[in-house]
Amino acid sequence: MDSSSDAHGRHKCAACFRQFNKMEHLVEHMRAARHSPHEPRCGVCGKxxxxxxxxxxxxxxxxxxLPKAASCASEFAASGCKLCLRVLAxxxxxxxxxxxxxxxTPPMARLHHQAQAPQGGGRALALGCKMVGAGSDGSxxxxxxxxxxxxxxxxxxEAFLKPLIPVTHYRYETTGIRPEHLREGMTVKSAQRRVQELLLNGEQPWKARTSRGMARLLVGHGLDHDLDALGMDYPAYLKRDTATYPPLMKTSKLSNSLRFLTHTYLGYDIQTGHQHPYEDCVAAMRLYHRMKRQQHPRSGGGADGPAASADQAFPAWRQRELERMTPEELLRLSTPDYHCWCLDD
Structure with missing residues (x-):
């Protein structure tokens, strides 16, 4: 009997350590769980x-x-980094x-660079928007x-925009926006064209939907909300949203706030007092870079290609062959169900 099964014949998953009475149940677990080297791992026990x-x-x-993790917790308390969760020697x-x-970063620190870098540097751009309230109750x-x-x-x-409908609540306590800021602002349509021009980077819109070419990655938090407000869309495979990236979400699969993510994984606080969208953009870009620098083994698939399906990794016609494999061999076959940002390099 191999090392991944105990004396009672229970089969243990090589990734999450769950145990199963039958090998076919372990295969089905691997098919559904989509474990991979791209998942966060404990630096002590390897879970x-x-x-x-x-x-x-x-x-x-x-x-x-969590239960049965007391030894890992004690070792982490002695030499673990609470931001990157690495366990040091x-x-x-x-x-x-x-x-x-x-x-x-001070919110207004880099405004003077706007004229020096009109097209932006790098393969990614971060987008941030601030909203005011409209409607009878300002919601x-x-x-x-x-x-x-x-x-x-x-x-x-960076620009103030003229709202398309009357503003009933400027939310000054958080946005710092006053009526005079919007009076001479840019139209939403003009802002939409400028943002699109920066993102496409000379690529044709129809071409960016099927092949990346020169189009840039779009980084942000709650990107769909911001893009809807601007009246534009962008191909899903080019979005890098910190609100919907699985490793940064709650265990309940709900989104964490950008403020929480910045405090927890970058070590500083944002969105205190009047909020400039620059601060949100920088936080989202830094989170993106931190996730991108994760050291994961490279295992097939292009940077922009879709993740392989569970049926491709564990096809039903190979069931008997899969049941003869060890848990470690099953883990090597498994692929994630999301695009890991480390593949953007």
Whole structure:
């Protein structure tokens, strides 16, 4: 009997360590779970977790420890980084490990770079919008300010916009926007054209939908909401949304706020007082870069290609062959059900 099965013949998943009475049940679990080397892993026991929040619970970094993980939590408490969740060799190594803690960028710090970098640098741009309220109770979101930032955190486009419908609530406490800011603002249509021009980077819109070419990746938090407010869309395979990226979501598969993600994974606070969309753009871009730098084994598939389906990885016609494999061999076959950002390199 192999090392992944105990004396009672139970078969243990090589990724999440769940045990099954029959090998066919383990195969079905691997088909549904979609474990892969791209999942966050415990640096102590090697367990795969579906998200970083689940890994934080496993390590006790979020204040709670999952059952049977006490030894991992104690080792993490002694030499683990609470931002990147790595377990270092010693407490001294942890003290020398400072690269994860980032400082907050002043919201207006880079506005003067707009004229110097009109097209933006890098393969990705971050989009952020601030909304004011419309409608009888001010609950309808209307875009009033837009900002686009490149990978060097320089602003390539920033403007106030004239709302298409009357504003009933400027939300000044958080947006800092007053009526006079919008009076001479750009039209939403003009802003839409400028943002689209920056993203397409000279590529034809019809071509960007089927092949990337020169089109840039779009980074942000809640991108669908921002794009809807601007009256535009963008191909899904070119979006990098920190609100819907599975490793950054809650264990309940709901989105975390950008403020929470920035505090938890970058180590500083945003959205305090009047909020500039530049601050949100920088936070989203930094989160993207942190996820992109994850060291994962490369296992087939192009950077922009769709993830292989479970039926391709574990086809039903190979069922008997799959049941003769070890849990480690099944894990090597498994593929993620999302595009890992580390493949963007």
């Amino acid at each position: 795969h977790c579906r998200s970083f929040e689940a890994l934080r619970d496993h390590l006790g970094a979020g204040g709670s420890t 010693s407490a001294a190594a942890l003290r020398a490990h400072r690269g994860c803690q980032l400082s907050r 309808l979101d209307v875009v009033a300010r837009v900002c686009v930032v490149d990978e060097q955190e320089d602003i390539v486009f």
